[in-house]
Amino acid sequence: MKSLGVGQRPLQLIIPWVISALAILYVLNTTDWKQVMAASDDADLPLFVLFAALDKIVFFAVWTWVQIEIIRGFVGKISRTSLISVRGASEGFRAVNNPLADAIFLAGTRRITRASFLVLFAAVLIPFAIHFMVLLLQTTILLPMAPAETHPDGIKLLIFLGWSLVVLFGTLWRISQRSKNRFLAKIRLWLTAVSRRQLVSYLFWFIGLALFDVIVQGFASRSFGINIDWWCLAARLPFLYLGLTAPSIGNFGVREFVWSTLFQDQASSDALVAYAFSMNALFVLFHVVIGGLFFQRAWILLVEIRSNRREGKSVPTLREMFWAKTTKDDGEN
Numbered sequence: 001m002k003s004l005g006v007g008q009r010p011l012q013l014i015i016p017w018v019i020s021a022l023a024i025l026y027v028l029n030t031t032d033w034k035q036v037m038a039a040s041d042d043a044d045l046p047l048f049v050l051f052a053a054l055d056k057i058v059f060f061a062v063w064t065w066v067q068i069e070i071i072r073g074f075v076g077k078i079s080r081t082s083l084i085s086v087r088g089a090s091e092g093f094r095a096v097n098n099p100l101a102d103a104i105f106l107a108g109t110r111r112i113t114r115a116s117f118l119v120l121f122a123a124v125l126i127p128f129a130i131h132f133m134v135l136l137l138q139t140t141i142l143l144p145m146a147p148a149e150t151h152p153d154g155i156k157l158l159i160f161l162g163w164s165l166v167v168l169f170g171t172l173w174r175i176s177q178r179s180k181n182r183f184l185a186k187i188r189l190w191l192t193a194v195s196r197r198q199l200v201s202y203l204f205w206f207i208g209l210a211l212f213d214v215i216v217q218g219f220a221s222r223s224f225g226i227n228i229d230w231w232c233l234a235a236r237l238p239f240l241y242l243g244l245t246a247p248s249i250g251n252f253g254v255r256e257f258v259w260s261t262l263f264q265d266q267a268s269s270d271a272l273v274a275y276a277f278s279m280n281a282l283f284v285l286f287h288v289v290i291g292g293l294f295f296q297r298a299w300i301l302l303v304e305i306r307s308n309r310r311e312g313k314s315v316p317t318l319r320e321m322f323w324a325k326t327t328k329d330d331g332e333n
Helices: 010-030 032-042 045-075 080-095 100-115 118-145 155-178 182-191 196-222 230-244 255-260 271-311 318-332
Strands: none
Touching: 010 080, 045 080, 045 100, 045 118, 045 182, 045 196, 045 271, 045 318, 080 100, 080 271, 100 118, 118 155, 118 230, 155 230, 196 230, 230 255
8 A cells, every 4th residue: 555655553553453352342241142143133134235235325425425526626626537436446445444444545536636635634624524513413402302311321421522622623713813823824725715605515415414324224223123212313323423433443343332332222232233233244345345346447547647647648537548448449449
């Protein structure tokens, strides 16, 4: 991966293994695996696979579209097909862990756009910030509506910390507007590169995605015989994504731990572990499939870009590359 500019220190390689190992040990010690197998046997697997596939495809499509549109707003009218190929290829590495996939996407995008990592990081950070706000609003509004008498420990504290981050960012933003510091001026310039109209558009996309996810997870869990109250599911599901931000190997251990902790009052821990493990296994498979579909095109594109820049030529789009290749092949035939 060094050719793409992605390198990892030994500690960064060890941490995901440690987190996954600790989470898996916890799950192993608190789970009756006979009950897990029984819960899996009772599941409607075709329906479960269908809902899991819908969840993955829609998430990938929405995140890819938003990230690409924001990046193009920052660095210019780069070919969408080129960025989609790199984004799709990086998805395959999400089977290993999320930070690695994000780093590869940034590195591949930098190769195409020649923008600095700092600019690309700012562009990629915006959709994460919008999604964070949607999830924070979701759990803040819906948690009081959930019928559960007691919610898992720490949820209200996490909501408070989330809003504290929002207030802190807002305060820093106000300070940056009055400051003459060049670094803060650059940050203001980056953040204002996306218009309010675009931000509102992305906000509604993520609201729709959050609603879709609640519906899909609700039906997917019911296909596993787990009837989680809809209000509880909608109010607590954002904390699943918070847990999955922890670097781990394919989210194994972490997803099972989070599901069994968040919904322990809604279903048996064994059934929740069976559901989370099955969902995780399917997601890893989907990551590999999506990455495989895009990897060849992304690799050809990056090699072509490197070759053209050495020769001082313009960077081709994927459409131009494959059109030229098809024309050449037709001529040879």
